[in-house]
Every structure is written in structure tokens, then in C-alpha cells.
Ligand SMILES: *[C@@H]1O[C@H](CO)[C@@H](O)[C@H](O)[C@H]1NC(C)=O
Ligand SMILES: *[C@@H]1O[C@H](CO)[C@@H](O)[C@H](O)[C@H]1NC(C)=O
Ligand SMILES: *[C@@H]1O[C@H](CO)[C@@H](O)[C@H](O)[C@H]1NC(C)=O
């Protein structure tokens with residue numbers, strides 16, 4: 001194990017060093033290689049709601065919600081303001097063998113053309129390699145294990161049910177009702193993200209939970225998190241506070257039209 005870790009460190013440093021050596025003629029490559037210093041302090045633990053996930057996917061036929069998926073699923077655990085930290089840190093399917101049953105259930109790919117492992121691999125390279133500078137996320141296995149632990153800790157399905165928030169096509173909710181339902185579990189450490197359906201209705205699609213570098217709920221660095229409160233992304237926009245919001249049921253047959 002120790003020698004394995006050493007070899008990872010060695011491979012990474014080798015890439016960093018060659019990045020430095022190549023600076024003169026390949027600056028565009030090397031600067032992205034050497035700018036990572038584990039200086040982030042906050043993470044976003046992002047969950048997605050399968051009921052409206054397919055609304056954000058342009059291609060009509062590419063989405064699929066497997067029958068066994070009935071709850072909020074994981075999108076990822078993302079250090080804020082850093083990504084793609086180390087292309088030299090490989091992940092293999094066998095790394096996740098032990099976790100795979102749980103990962104498939106809680107962190108499935110909802111895109112037909114992307115396997116579950118491909119999704120995990122993409123998340124590892126984009127975000128995990130940055131989180132990997134912290135001890136309890138310091139390998140692909142540890143990173144994914146930590147994410148699964150967070151998912152269990154933040155049982156949002158249960159919190160919503162307790163507050164009487166049920167997926168529905170014909171009932172919508174006030175922002176404050178949705179936010180209030182999660183307050184007991186998450187305090188004020190989260191953002192709701194919405195997407196508009198083809199009838200211009202706001203549908204709740206994601207939940208971004210603030211987590212500190214030591215993987216506890218909440219993060220003090222307000223400025224790092226600010227953009228997550230306001231910025232539109234390809235996965236939607238912050239849910240508006242002045243209009244009602246739909247929490248669509250999961251429609252396995254017609255994932256792209258949950259309510260038509
Ligand atoms: C970390 O350092 C990089 C490069 O020095 C900088 O671009 C980035 O903004 C820093 N991130 C934080 C969260 O301070
Ligand atoms: C991917 O995850 C889904 C949802 O849990 C599951 O139904 C499917 O069998 C998994 N795919 C593979 C290839 O394991
Ligand atoms: C509301 O939708 C649910 C399914 O989401 C349905 O069972 C129920 O009959 C609907 N109620 C009304 C009043 O349309």
C-alpha cells in the first residue's frame with residue numbers, strides 16, 4: 001500500500017517536474033499541471049433528482065432512469081474552484097469493486113451512452129483528483145467511500161418525507177417550504193437548483209450541500225461559495241424564491257416528460 005502510494009506521488013511529481021521543464025515551449029499545458037496546491041477549503045456535495053434530471057439533457061433519447069432508482073442520486077463531491085488536478089492519477093474499475101453495489105444504487109449514470117463506471121471515472125478525474133490531497137479521500141477507493149458516507153449522512157429523501165414534501169405533478173411548493181424541509185438536516189448550508197420544463201415551470205433538479213475540507217457539514221469560506229448561490233450552470237439555475245417550484249415524480253417510462 002505504502003509503495004503504491006509512493007509510486008502515485010512519484011508519477012505525479014514526475015508530471016509536475018516535466019511540466020516545469022516544458023514551460024518554455026508548452027506553457028498552455030504546463031501551467032494547468034502546476035497550479036494545484038490543495039489550497040481549496042470548501043466542497044460542494046451535489047445530489048440530483050432523477051425526476052427532473054432528464055429535463056436538462058438536450059438529446060431526447062439519451063436519458064434513462066433504471067427501475068431501481070427511486071431516490072436522490074449523487075452527482076459528485078467537488079472541491080470548490082479547482083478541478084482536473086492530476087491526469088496522472090489513474091482509476092481502475094477494480095478499485096471500486098467492493099463499493100460497486102452501493103455506488104450503482106446511489107451514484108448511477110442516468111445517461112444511456114455512459115456506463116456507471118465511466119461516470120465515476122469522469123468525476124474522479126475532474127474532482128476526485130483534487131480532493132485526493134486530503135487524507136481521507138487520498139485514493140480512488142477512499143474518495144468514493146467518503147462520498148457514500150456523506151450520502152448516508154444526508155438522508156434528504158427522509159427529511160423531505162418527514163416534512164410532507166412529496167413528488168407530484170399537480171402540487172407545487174414554495175421555495176421556503178422546500179428550504180425549510182431541509183433546514184433540520186442541513187441548516188443553511190445548501191443551495192437548491194432548478195430547471196425550467198417545456199411549460200416554463202420551475203422544477204427542482206439539484207441540491208448542493210456545503211462541506212468543509214475535513215468532510216463535515218458547512219463551510220465558513222463564504223466567498224468561495226458565493227457563486228454557487230447565484231450562478232447558472234448547464235445543470236440549471238438557483239431556484240427562484242418568488243415563484244412556486246415543482247418536485248416532479250420519477251417517471252421511468254418517460255423520464256424526459258415526467259408530467260405529461
Ligand atoms: C489556489 O491557487 C491557485 C493558483 O495559485 C489560484 O488560481 C486559486 O484561485 C487558488 N484557490 C483558492 C481557493 O484560493
Ligand atoms: C448501473 O446502475 C444502474 C442503477 O443502479 C443499474 O441498474 C445498472 O445495472 C448498473 N450498470 C451496470 C453495468 O452495472
Ligand atoms: C395529483 O397527482 C397525483 C399523482 O402525482 C395523482 O395521483 C392525483 O390524482 C392528482 N390529484 C389531482 C387532484 O389531480
Ligand SMILES: *[C@@H]1O[C@H](CO)[C@@H](O)[C@H](O)[C@H]1NC(C)=O
Nearest residue numbers: 212213214215216218219220
Ligand atoms: C472541520 O473544519 C471546520 C472548518 O474549518 C471546523 O470548524 C471544524 O471544527 C472541523 N471539524 C473537525 C471534526 O475537525
Ligand SMILES: *[C@@H]1O[C@H](CO)[C@@H](O)[C@H](O)[C@H]1NC(C)=O
Nearest residue numbers: 196230231232233236237238
Ligand atoms: C440565470 O438564468 C435565469 C433564467 O433561467 C435568468 O433570468 C438570469 O438572468 C440568469 N442569471 C445569470 C447570472 O446569468
Ligand SMILES: *[C@@H]1O[C@H](CO)[C@@H](O)[C@H](O)[C@H]1NC(C)=O
Nearest residue numbers: 200202239240241242243244
Ligand atoms: C422573480 O424575480 C426575478 C428577478 O429577481 C424576476 O426576473 C422574475 O420575473 C420574478 N418572477 C416572478 C414570477 O415574479
